[in-house]
Amino acid sequence: MLVQHILRRYEDRMSKSxxxxxxxxxxxxxxxxxxxxxxxxxxxxxxQTAVLLVDIAILAFFIATPLLRDAPGFILIDYAVALLLIADLAARGLAATDPLRWLRQPTVIVDLVILATLLAPAWLANFGFLRILRLWTLSKSGFLWRPLRKYGFGDYQEQVQAVVNLLTFLFVVTGFVYTVFARTGSGIEGYVDALYFTVATVTTTGFGDITLPGTLGKLTSIVAMIVGISLFVRLAQAIFRPHKVLFPCPQCGLQRHEPDAVHCKACGHLLNIPDEGD
Structure with a gap:
């Protein structure tokens, strides 16, 4: 009788749990x-497409910021963009399975730095050129690639990523040059001058009509040339490399294969790559 009572209580407890x-x-x-x-x-x-369009509009604002900084109403637009970024970060944080792990991701940290420059534009004006890094964080999210795959551009992800990396670097260097070196008589008196210098340096054209003064200027030019050449080579490889499809091999994990591949070239495992028309 006692055993039945104990079993009944155990079953009740298990049913409630x-x-x-x-x-x-x-x-x-x-x-x-x-x-x-x-x-x-x-x-x-x-x-996701609507969010992507809003992000593109924000990026256009970031690129034009040096030209619009003294315009009336600029600060209102700045704070409006900050509110949009806060809403996006809060929503993505809630959508994350592990919010703390999500918060430690490099793309999120970059977005938080960008948000700081938006909330304190007067104090962090010299770091405003970092806002263009939003283009890099966008390229690392699914918002850019899912619409592209929907409209048949998924096979060009590597090429688009290479273009994004190059553009991000160009605008970051341009913003840095404009922030640090722009002054009367320096040769860089406006944002277009900084962009012209950056493109001429990155492409190693080196017209010599604009040079950055001092040791910092020389170091900036060196970094721009070395990194710029590397990004150009990466872009050229992505464009001229033979086309391959992204299909991880179930056996060895090799990511890319020829579109008509039947077996994995690394391990010989039988592949079943979907046809483009499927």
Whole structure:
């Protein structure tokens, strides 16, 4: 009798623990955001495309910031962009399975630095050129690639990534040169002069009509040339390398194969690469 009573209490306890817990409002919100940010449904793709368009508009504002800094209403636009970035970061944080791990990602750290320059434009004006790094963080997210895959441009991800890396570097160096060296009589009196110098240096054209003064100027030119050449070589490789499809081998994990490959060239495992028309 005592044993039956103990067993009955154990079964009751187990049945109560097996009852589904009520989903809270915050959990429903997080689930909804996960579907929107990481889903592949038509509604999720429309949301991701809308976010991508907003990000492109923000990037255009970042590029034009040196030219618009003294315009009336600039500070209002600056704070409006900051609010959009706060909303995006908060939503992505809620959508993350592990928010603390997400917060330690390099792309998130870069976005937080960009947000700081937006919230304190007067104090951090000299670091405003770092805002263009938003282009790099965007290229690391799915918002850029999912719409491209939807419209048949998924095979060009490597080429687009190489272009993004080069453009990001060009605009970061341009912003740094404009912030540090622009002054009357220096040869760099405007943003276009800084961009002209950067392109001439990165391409190793070296017209010599604009040179950066001092040791810092020489070091900046050296870094621009070395990194710029490396990025140009990377872009050329991505463009002229024979086309391959992204299909991880189940056996060895080799990522790229010829479109008509039947076996993995690394381990010989039988592949089943989907046809482009599938």
């Amino acid at each position: 097996a009852e589904p817990t009520e989903v809270t409002g915050i959990e429903r919100l997080r689930n909804r955001l996960r579907l929107l940010y990481h889903g592949h449904s038509p509604g999720a793709l429309r949301f």
